[in-house]
Amino acid sequence: MTNEEIKEYITTLAPAATYDETGEWLNILVTAEELQPLMLALRNGKMQMNYLFCLTCVDFKTHLTMVYHLSATTHRQSIVIKANLNREQPVIETVCDIWRTAEFLEREVFEMFGVHFTNHPDLRKLILEDDFKGYPLRKDFEDPINMIKL
């Protein structure tokens, strides 16, 4: 599918989506509410995006952005889905019922950025200690003891 066809297809699923084609792949920015139904349609619909190869979050200081890199083992086309989240109370629906790999990746984002994934079966810290305070990959995280400023 060309980018134009993908855009047309996604507009029918998520009318509010905006697109960015400057990078290597087509970037699609949706709202947090639209994300889960769109992902389900991308996985099971005609695009068959069965491979979530990267899931992460980026702190842009004013807001957080969830970034999902999707691909398919059949046609090998990659697209990037993004959703902006409020920095104070970041909440988004989980995708781990669509791709099983998201379970661990979302746990990592949860502890590193403090994003809360609703309906996640087991949202606990994965890498950090249970009593760790703060979200280390956020830009305003301070740790005067262990962090060395260069």
Next chain:
Amino acid sequence: MYNQTEIIKDTSELGADGELVINMGPQHPATHGVLHLVVTLNGETIKKIEPHLGYIHRSIEKMCESLTYRQFIYVTSRMDYLSSHINNLGCALLVEKGMQIEVPDRAKYVRVILSELTRIASHELWLGAMAMDLGAFTPFFYAFREREMITDIMEDTCGARLTMNYIVPGGLMYDLHPDFQKKVKAFITQFKSKVTEYEDLVTNNVIFQSRTKGVGILSAEDAISYGCTGPVARASGVSCDIRKIYPYEVYDKVQFDEVLETAGDSFARYMVRVKEMNQSIRIIEQLIDNIPEGDFVGKTKNVLKLPKGEFYTRVETARGEFGVYVVSEGGTTPHRIKFRSPGFSNLSVLNHISVGSKIGDLMASMGTLDLVIPDIDR
């Protein structure tokens, strides 16, 4: 990290009779590093496995945010320390892609040869350690005999035997050691004459076969859903070799086969890795006599600045797809960097493939996943 009271609380919640919770690791010999598995057993049957990570979490992603594009490459050798050259290559490719740096042909050839040597060394170590997990001590020495030759070559080339750093943005750090070609050819001869010994010693061993065949079966669908890559996914019949799908450097110029198995069990994962070593030898043979003369590093600026935007590259390490995702604001350091490590996704499948099997089989399933803990914790 996981205190004792919680473990007891967990079991009482499960409530079934005869359930036993075992802490495997963090110092268990078969976990090869500090991986902590909380295994819930019913008799000898595994009911649940919960990995507890982070014993060697060094916050590499946060660290890289304050390192320049020349510096952050060195940190990646410390993640998957058995594929350090390939990790470095992934990062170098990202910087080259972002800044459109031309890499001389000589560097491209050497990079591929080093990647394949690294892959063989990694699979050799895995073979020895995995056989040792299953109780066979001798293969360890056989595998390390060949691996030793590779580490010697690496020592000549870049001065280190482990956590090597040689690949930099634009090419290589310095030119090849004069003995490089001679030593690599000697290694190929030695490897070819000895590789049949692994077949006799391990592959055709009845005990080994009965301990791995039908153990830890992973279906192709689950492999994709769990994001498994590398030999783990290829043993389930999923074609996922980055070298074939998105060829980088000179992989499109060499002949090699993507090794695929369909059984999806531990034995298939073993077979994929053994066959992959032969394919790596095939790639090296095609390149070693044809390394072009010329520069080993392209022209780069002293201070590297990636343009504003997002970049992603992927390479095939010994464990699978290694991805580097960088968000750049146009400065000398990345705004955000994410390493998509193959081990992390491969580990997440461990619970799925082990539930219902016996605790003794866990060694085989875990061993053939080829987990490298620093790669998972980062």
